[in-house]
Amino acid sequence: MSLDLSKIQTLLVDADLNTRRILRAMLARMGMDKVTDHATLAEAAGSPATIDLVILDADQADGAALRWIHAIRHGLTTLNPFVGAIVMTWNPTQQMLIRFASSGADDILVKPYSPKQVQERLVNLVENRKKFVVTSDYIGPDRRRAPREGQVIQLIDVPNPPRLKCTGEFDRVNIHELTAQAARVIDAEKVVRHGFQVAFLVEFALPGLSTQPPEKRAMDHALRVTSVLEDLERRLPPGDLRVEATNHIRRMETLLGILKTRHTLPPHELEQLRQDAHALMGLTSRVDDAEKRMNEVLAAVAGYRTRLDQLTLAKNAADATPATAG
Structure with missing residues (x-):
């Protein structure tokens, strides 16, 4: 052709x-x-x-x-x-x-x-x-x-x-309409993915945030939530969903701001962060069953921890291997 x-x-x-x-x-x-x-x-x-x-x-x-x-x-x-x-x-x-x-x-x-x-x-x-x-x-x-x-x-x-x-x-x-239509589909999919990602990052970070001082890896993952929330809010459609989701987003942003400044949160605020994360996922998910949503997040966290542990073991093994004489 x-x-x-x-x-x-x-x-x-x-x-x-x-x-x-x-x-x-x-x-x-x-x-x-x-x-x-x-x-x-x-x-x-x-x-x-x-x-x-x-x-x-x-x-x-x-x-x-x-x-x-x-x-x-x-x-x-x-x-x-x-x-x-x-x-x-x-x-x-x-x-x-x-x-x-x-x-x-x-x-x-x-x-x-x-x-x-x-x-x-x-x-x-x-x-x-x-x-x-x-x-x-x-x-x-x-x-x-x-x-x-x-x-x-x-x-x-x-x-x-x-x-x-x-x-x-x-x-x-009409290229503008075609682009707008595709963007709406992508926005809707992004909202779902972001809702899950927020819950995933918070669940992954919580154990490490509960220690004193908090683990660096946990802090890094928790603070990544802020940028996800920003993009999620940008893509929310007008209406009741946006209003309700924004309430959770604002509360989470406040808690994450405190965490970034003080490098710690008391247990009740960590639990509030977790509740808001799961409430946000519930609002944006296509899965109606709350238990199923929770299990999906926990399974993703467990799989991620396993991969990180495997990478750490592989790196330690490589570091421990003596260099071959040239």
Whole structure:
């Protein structure tokens, strides 16, 4: 199938001028001349929602480019949250690939790349884009080889701007309404996931918060709740649910603020934190049975503790192994 890529509006971000020139030339030979390029993310910030495709270098300090993709997917930038996103790297280390997978980007190009490789990524994005999935900290293409046993995650059809432009459908649809519809589905799923995550983090942290002084790992997990609450509140629909949920959110934010300042909470306030967390999950969950909800959270906490313990044992074993003489 020969694709007409000429209408795709592309944003290219790479600090290296020569890389930008070469890639622009490659894209131009494919008919893509609607390209805006910048050297930095700061210059790219504020780009219009009419951008269909983002191609950016992921080798910037501190993973800033991948954090930007994550922010795009979460609706925190001026760009369409469903924009096509391809990242580039010279050094595809395991750590970098993990960050890439967590960002919500569609694909990756390893430098140096050929025109054929660039074209393959574009064709794949247009013709075979994966459906999106949502977790408490992820929005993006479904990368699972197979779902975990007992795990149900909704697959979400989202607008694909590059495909709409290539097929000529873009002019026949209301892209703003399509985007808003998909965003509402994602918001609803996020609310459910966040409600569970709040209860999970609190249940995990409580034993360590009950000691004096509190365990650092418990503090770290408890304080992560604040950002989850912020995003949850942002996505709540208007109405009674929002009013009731906000009451629990405010009380939890107050308690977490005290915890952050004093590094401790008395037992009755820890119990209040727990009650609010489970009440919030009850309001946002699709599971009506409170006992079943509790069991799901406790099972998730137990599994997480086991994985952390295994990682600690593996690290200790590696540290204890004497280095082999060279």
